Amino acid sequence: MEPAIDVGGLPLRGVMELLAGTFCVLDESGYFVLWNEEVERVTGLSGERLHKLHMLEVFDPADRPRVAHAFCTALEGDGRIQLEARLRSVDGESKLYAFCTSRLMHGDVAYTCGMGMDLSQHQRQRDKLELFERALTAASNGIVITRHDGLDNPIEYVNPAFERISGYPAAEVMGRDSRFMAAPGLDEDQRARLGESIRAQQQASVVFRNQRKNGELFWNHLSVTPVRDAGHRVTHFIGIIEDITATKQRTSQLEHLVTHDALTGLANRVLLRDRLEQAIGVAQRNHELVAVAMMDLNKFKEINDTMGHAAGDMVLKQVARRLQSALRESDTVARLGGDEFVLLLADQPNLRFTLRMIDRVRRAMAGEMDIDGRILSVGASMGVAVYPSDGRNAHDLLQAADAAMYQSKHGGPDAVHFYSPAMANTTAARRHMEQALREALDRDDLYLLFQPNVCVGTGKILGLEALLRWRHPERGELLPADFLPEAEENGLIVPLGRRVLEEVCGTLRFLADLGYPDLPISVNACSREFTQRDYLLHLGRRVAHHGVNPSSLSLELHEEQLMHDPEQAQRLANGLQELGIGLSVDEFGAGLNNLSCLRQLPVSQLKMTRRRVQEIGATPSDGMLAKTMLDIGHNLNIRVVATGVETQDQHDFLAANGCSSMQGNYISRPMARPALAEWLTRH
Structure with a gap:
């Protein structure tokens, strides 16, 4: 229908079609008087149907009370009324719109004009931002966003997980240099790697120790990613902080279990062999000796069988402590199993020095032990092999020490024998006999x-x-x-x-x-x-x-x-x-x-x-x-x-x-x- 109202000599309908959103004029009863084509497109209704339709019917039922209130308010006053409501199309689809409504007087007749803008894309963006915010808040890892200024990279955002991990409230860290939690003197190589990546504006993944607010050290796996703007310039860095302290501790415990004897805490066969190979390498460069002493307790089987395994365990622990106290920190005491111990004496300048150390071990083992109220004398037989004369690798040295120990066990209590080549045949024959007997069984x-x-x-x-x-x-x-x-x-x-x-x-x-x-x-x-x-x-x-x-x-x-x-x-x-x-x-x-x-x-x-x-x-x-x-x-x-x-x-x-x-x-x-x-x- 042609409008009776002109705007500066232009027909109102022509002006309405130029608008980006919906536009309509409603009478005092709320029926459509004028509308642009956008209203028909959004609602899916023809002009004939709109003319007979009350304006509330094009809104989502949940929003109708608010729309009716806004309509009445606009009709009664001079001000503009703004609200958000969902328009519903004929097929039931709803879209969120922002409406601006005001009264229009034509003579003595009052009308309501309303213009609406589609907010559905804005809503999707807003929902996405809210989702991102919830994700950042719910994340178990700490998230830090810093501004890239080429110097300190000050902090602009931290999530709740960062506060929990670091102990610092967000308010205390805003604007601070992102390196403020660094533990002095620790993991400098990893921090240098991170600094190089930041300067090169590249991704980085490092592991180092930081300090919580209470001073406690924690292991931090940090992944840093640069953020670029539309011009491909780096404006920010996002850091993901994962507290891996518990994992590090478990790994350390597992490594200790793999390389140490569970009962005594001494090195086991794996760690002994590794340290022995290292000691041989050092001795070869420095032209020094390495001594390996294999030791077997004299009365352990008798104690274990007559007094029980608990008493036997107590003996083994006391022996371990005595051996460790008799040696230097640079030496290694290992337990291979049962009552068999091995002493690795590194950095031996000469054989006389080795003899003095062996004598110190003998004196440490000579004293009686109090085991569950019983005073026991637990001696040991020892066999000693020396690098390089008795073997040039870990396997040969251990075999030579074992052969010498076998001779000691048949040479009286607390005997010590140094390896000689003649012992090799005896050891080989003994091992051959043992294997043959196993096969015979x-x-x-x-x-x-x-x-x-x-x-x-x-x-x-x-x-x-x-x-x-x-x-x-x-x-x-x-x-x-x-x-x-x-x-x-x-x-x-x-x-x-x-x-x-x-x-x-x-x-x-x-x-x-x-x-x-x-x-x-x-x-x-x-x-x-x-x-x-x-x-x-x-x-x-x-x-x-x-x-x-x-x-x-x-x-x-x-x-x-x-x-x-x-x-x-x-x-x-x-x-x-x-x-x-x-x-x-x-x-x-x-x-x-x-x-x-x-x-x-x-x-x-x-x-x-x-x-x-x-x-x-x-x-x-x-x-x-x-x-x-x-x-x-x-x-x-x-x-x-x-x-x-x-x-x-x-x-x-x-x-x-x-x-x-x-x-x-x-x-x-x-x-x-x-x-x-x-x-x-x-x-």
């Missing part, structure tokens, strides 16, 4: 033979002794003396002994099925076995598992081993007695006899050493020691078994002097199970 190359012991007078069988043999792939059949000392030294005696126990229990079942349920078998055990804390428990469980009579099993222990620790011998004997398992004393008469100790033990038989039997000859005086052993047995009321009986003369002498039983090749050679079954049938 895996392949079942170890087996048992059984030798009867019989009544001297009647020949009636009284029992069997289980004798271990090794079917060696290169050396043929080996006797126990050929490999058991090595097995006891390297610890393989424990699994080996348990394998033997299984075989003996199986043989007892075999004999019971043959009709010999009460025929006992004796089996040898060494101190390394019976000092295991679970030894008696294991014995009881295996006997019960196989369903054999405990009295059919007897343990043979060397007299020397029992006499070495009478208290332990008493505990073992009492434990065997409770289980119903017999106790025999082997190698009786091989050395000095402790008769009072034997009298207190529940011993079922004494096995006279083969040497005393072999002394029996044609003249009466030849067997005097054998007769003495028999007399001791009679006085103690303990049966004596003569072992290694080979001849008729030996048999007759034993019979004449009241020996109750004997075993040896005179009766029968050791037999495997099938041959034993035939022998029992014949006898």
Whole structure:
């Protein structure tokens, strides 16, 4: 419709179409009188429909009360009314508009003019800015924005995470040089890298330590990015601060665990090897010596087995402290495992200096230890190797020190041996034997033979002794003396002994099925076995598992081993007695006899050493020691078994002097199970 109002001679409709936003004129009732095409475009309504439409119907229902109030206010006054409201199109889409409304008088008739500008793009930008602000506020990492002025890069913004990490409120840091938290004298190389990147207006990522407001140091991973304006000029830098203190501490702890022994805190094998290689490199440049001392505690296994692992741990900790106190800070004390320690003595000017240091270590180890109220003397055997004469790399030096230590362990308590080339062959042979024995256990190359012991007078069988043999792939059949000392030294005696126990229990079942349920078998055990804390428990469980009579099993222990620790011998004997398992004393008469100790033990038989039997000859005086052993047995009321009986003369002498039983090749050679079954049938 043509308007009745002109503006400076121009028609009002023409002026309305020139406006960028919506424009309309409403009558006093709120109906459209005039409008421009933008109103039709935004609402999607035709002019005919708009003419009949009340203005509130083009607004979002939620905004209509505010729009009605603004309309009435504008109609009643002279001022302009401004508000934001959402226009709704015919398809239901809403857009936010900013409206400016005022009253227009035409004669006596009042109208309301309204102009609206689309705010939807502005709203999107505002929402985006609000989102960015929320993100900055919610970020767990500190964010710092600095202005680039070429000098100090003063701070213009920090987020709440920065305040939490640094301890500084935002108000205290605004305008300050961004480097104000730097920790003096620390990580200068990283700070120099950062400075170079800032000057070059490039990205940077560095790690260094800063100071919180309370003075506490913290590790900071800082990423800095330049911000450019439309002209590609750097105006600001954004720094992302990540507090990695906890991560650094965990990493440090893990590195310590990887390179240190958990019990003692000493260096472990990994760190020792690294430091040894470094020490060799320095010694090579400076023409100095490096000494490696390998040390093994003398009585640790006995302490660990008799007093428990907790006491053993206390010993190891005390040893660690003593060794560290005896050496310099530049030296290294390492624990390789068990009771094996290694001392790395770096920067040795000469061998005399090394000898003095070794002597200082010996004195530190000489004092007694108080372990749970018990005063113990814990000595050590040491083997020493010196660079460059005994080895030019870490592997060779450690191997040489190990060979020297092995010699020390056989040279008396607290012995110290320096490496010599002759030791290499012994060490190689020992290691070869250990490996071969492990393979033999895996392949079942170890087996048992059984030798009867019989009544001297009647020949009636009284029992069997289980004798271990090794079917060696290169050396043929080996006797126990050929490999058991090595097995006891390297610890393989424990699994080996348990394998033997299984075989003996199986043989007892075999004999019971043959009709010999009460025929006992004796089996040898060494101190390394019976000092295991679970030894008696294991014995009881295996006997019960196989369903054999405990009295059919007897343990043979060397007299020397029992006499070495009478208290332990008493505990073992009492434990065997409770289980119903017999106790025999082997190698009786091989050395000095402790008769009072034997009298207190529940011993079922004494096995006279083969040497005393072999002394029996044609003249009466030849067997005097054998007769003495028999007399001791009679006085103690303990049966004596003569072992290694080979001849008729030996048999007759034993019979004449009241020996109750004997075993040896005179009766029968050791037999495997099938041959034993035939022998029992014949006898």
